[in-house]
Amino acid sequence: MDLGIRGRTALISGADSGIGLATARLLHAEGARVVLTDLDEAAVVDAAAGVGGDVLAFGADLTDAAAVERLHERVAGAVGDLDILVQSAGITGAQGLFHEIDDAGWSQTVETDLLAPVRLVRAFLPGLRRGGWGRLVFVASEDAVQPYDDELPYCAAKAGILALAKGLSRSYATEGLLVNAVSPAFIATPMTDAMMTRRAEQTGTSFDGAIASFLDEERPYLELKRRGQVDEVAAVIAFLCSDRASFVNGSNYRVDAGSVATI
Template structure:
């Protein structure tokens, strides 16, 4: 399928590994020029070097949990190529604080919200003006199954992801008339460094192998995933690339689940 976005510039946050990295790879294959960012400069530069054979990539380390980091990213992205970015893929995020709700502090909540919600708020605010000026834009925010199917031990993450889903819907209404299409994707239990760490911790706690930790987690915690495996980052990235494309010009305000059936309800 011809996606019609060759030559455009995309900013991909959370791009040094996992779903952000794979999304950048898919967009590069479509001729998109990429500004890749993540919090650690060394890792994101290494990721950019790995991707360089597929197309034009520029990389910068930036801490987007504060305004200064977003301003640094915007200045870099605006100067990276001969056009300003009109695609934003916000894959940055962390699990954040977990545990009993009554034992989580305000600081636990605020740190998770800063990383999982406010990064998207700040980056969207930074890059939407150029999209409006161009009369064309695509934004894809990464939510989660947790946005609509919360887990009691991850409530700060769940609440932040629900906020992201609402943010995407609101931005789609506000800027759709300007040609800016805003959607979200909701992955579940995808093979990334974040879920690797979760399963390594589970394996240690249960005294089982990594693979057995995954199998038991699927049985006990994610019974809706009918494939009985973790998702693959490229399965998410393919959907992201489509939502960034001309082919998705009549899709906005949607939350696309890529969850293997994890969410057990019919709602969004």
């Protein structure tokens, strides 16, 4: 399927690995001009080289307002206004039961998973609005609508992302800027690798054993009984970035194998 984005300019955050990098590969393959950003500039530059020789990459700490402004200046200077922005950067953040998590844990998680996306969008929104055609896609999580008691800061931040996406979709659709979210569940990324490594150490089992027990005990509705693959999420993101999604706005697409118990 031709996604109709050849020649469009896209910025993907959280793009040195995982869902962000898989999305960058797919958009690049569809002919988009792709720019990557992540916290570690050396890592994201290496990632960009693996996508294509014409792919640009800039490091930026999205929790730092001044760094976000510098990122905007660098991107605008290199490629001009964006047509597509995919906000994929995030962390698991503070974990534990509610009474075990202090203000610092909440602040770090909300700062990274909610306020950083706000800053990124605010910086690039004027350019996205100017072109008369734009796509903004947030990567949220199943946790936004089905919260888990051992990672409530992450759940709350991702619920905020869905509210942000819906609100923005109401503000700018008539200008041609369509805003949507994608909510994955238990995808094979460095984030869930770290989660399963910790679980294996805590339970005295293998990495694969940790995945199996997690699925049985923590994600009983994830019917395919496996971790998702980043390309399976990137395919949905790419569709929402495309000309084919011209009547999709303010939606949340779950890529979760049924992990969320309700429709």
